Amino acid sequence: MTRVSVARELRQLLRLQGFRRLFTVRLVSQAGDGMFQVGLATLFFFSPESQGTAADVAVAFAVLLAPFTIVGPWAGVFLDRWRRRQVLVVGNAVRVGLTLTIALIMLTSGVGPWIYVLALVNLSVNRFLLAALSAAQPRVVDGPLLLTANSLAPTLGAVAAGLGGGIGLVLGLLLEPGRTKDAMSLFIATAVFGTASLLALRLGKDQLGPLRVSSPADVRNELVRVARGLVDGARYVWVRRTPGQALLVMGVHRFIYGVTFVASILIARNLLADPSDTQAGLATFGTILGASAAGFALAVVLTPTLSPRTGPHRWIGLMLLVAALSQALLTVTLTQATMLVGAVFLGLAAQGTKIAVDTIVQRDTVDGFRGRAFSLYDMLYNAAFVGAAALAAFTLPDTGYSRVVFGLLAVAYAAVAVCFTRFGARTAGDVPVEIERTADRPAG
Template sequence: MGSVLADLRALLALQGFRRLFTVRLVSQSGDGMFQVGLATLFFFSATSQGTAEEVAIAFAVLLAPFTIVGPFAGVFLDRWRRRQVLLWGNLTRVALTAVIAVVMLTSGVGPWIYVLALLTLSVNRFLLAALSAAQPRVVDGPLLLTANSLAPTLGAVAAGAGGLIGFVLGLGFEPGRVKDSAALVCAAVAFAVAAGLATRMDKDLLGPDRIVRGAELRGEFARTAQGLADGARYLWARRTPGQALTVMATHRFVYGVTFIASILISRNVLADPADTQAGLAAFGSVLAASGLGFAFAVLLTPTLSPRTGPHLWIAIMLCLAAGSQVLLAATLTWTTMLIGAVLLGLAAQGAKIAVDTIVQRDTDDAFRGRAFALYDVLYNAAFVGAAALAALALPDSGYSPGVFAGLAVVYVVAAVVYGRFAARTPADVGPVDRGRPARPPA
């Protein structure tokens, strides 16, 4: 614990990290507000029925386009100034979110809401990829592991806090269009603040070293597919990043089924199905428990994973996730639901921290943007696959002991297979170009 706090103090002494971290916190708090607004609308409103098929379709519609946006994001993150991406991306979200709020107030839910939501969430994933690709430019060496623990985890906490603010705001309004748009207006304000905070960083601080403009940039569209293929071949040739991304996609697939089941259980089992407000509150409790697991991950991963190594740590987290599924398969109560959420949150975030570190550490800076774009593609494609499985395998109540037992088996198999592959991989895969070193403490 003491070493973690010491590392945190060292990180916060880095001006570049501190400013990038602030942009992340504010931006992701706006994400939380936005997502609560969508969750209320799609899953916990009086007009949604909350069946397994409807929830799965909603997730598929929201996430499937990210597999198309992701490859383009990687190419541009390796050629555009990442600081400018954070600035203009957040300003774009301000405009889109404001339009969604106006449409909801004037016309209610319609096809345009889905289109605008898809665009906004696509920009969000682009920004998160930019934040991850930029982090090694402001942190280097052993502190990178702590940065990967602190930044994404506290970003998730900030998103949870923003979601809580959006939920509390909704309680002050009667059900209707004003309530649905309240969280979106607050999200637009947060995105605007994040854009302003991005301007405190130098344009070139976050890289990349080579900037492409004008006609040359337009020509990149024709080379996107080739660039993505080159990135995938590079990551697999490096072995450790490719293996880490594969196991994370597997983890995300199983996690996605559990997440969809949690929505259905919260609405149809833990609360009266006719009381959508109680269902939303129940799901909020489950998310809070998962957030507690994230907090444990930020404390335990930097302390314990250096002793085990990131590969063994990932295998341990997969086994812990299997335990959470066994618990739910045995019995479903409020206690087992919350404990399972804590364990799964710890496992998901602990594994993600280690995967982020492996990908950042073992990927050349020229490919790092594409690496995290591929990360996003696999991340969201796995959740789309999970939505399809959930629609077929889960009952409308969301609870199936057989499904949870099957998910536990998948986790155990993934842990064993990844552990064996990682054990055969040389510890040193060769040097990489990490980009400009981080600035020393002020």
């Protein structure tokens, strides 16, 4: 696929009204999420009160992500039974209330236990929304354009999150330390989430699926059906082979990536900047995130251009080798320049892998199981990061830099690339009839 054909397909995508409207909701919602997450990151990792040790960073990530690792698998069953348009409308509206409440508490009382509780709920809702966006995309895009859509939408969504985060970073650098600075980006994010909720109303009520909508049921029976649906979804993607293996590789990649991300926070705060100057550490980390975002943007160009020649399977292997290169570079020397170059390579690898995995899961999963597949995706995504944070707490010094650790991460990436390329399934397997029938099992 040439760059000309990519541009042509992008124009074709933007002519699809349903795609444009869903894409707009994604961009606005993720921009608000970028502001929200940067506000939390500034509070947890770059405020004068934070200690900035490997253990502190690991605990913060565990608090933010572990609960949704438990809740996440249940979301897909509802995405396969609730109108996904309504999920986008109500979910963003719920985030308005949660974010506004957090901002008011921070402004009036400072950081307390309720901040952590509400942040957990808020981030859990966001993961639910991202799963809904991915599950809904095949309903608004024609099959031949799905690869380009998977390159464009998530990557530019990540760019939108980066822009939102950039606004939050600028506010954090310009405003004087204090409660006003901590709350400001959250107040802005509240307005953005409200806009995303209103924009979702432009989509048709049933436009995003699923084909079957549940009837009301009591809570106990619904939980039983959720558990059964989760088991059905896991059996389906495993027997189907390609989506199950793609999800497994993405989980391993996320685990390795998580160690590097934690190391980047510590390096920016404690090594490349004076540990006592949290503003300088925040600015350094913002630069690293910007380099990573440049890698994300590069992936949106290279993946649809080159991956059709290799296929998504080999493309994932190639991207994992690029990730190995990013880690090997840091074993040679650590400077701000090598950190930025490594961040570009790792951003390219992370987003390039994600685009290909999304395509495999969407292509080889029927609509009745697609929501569950992407909820399992989110579960692995978050569980791997929590595990990585725990590993980083035991293996990284407080400066974040260890040649041995970065060398082992490079070897791990290369080993996964070789194993997946050589032994991974390239074609989807047949699913027994008894498993296929569970896709249409009514919820009520």
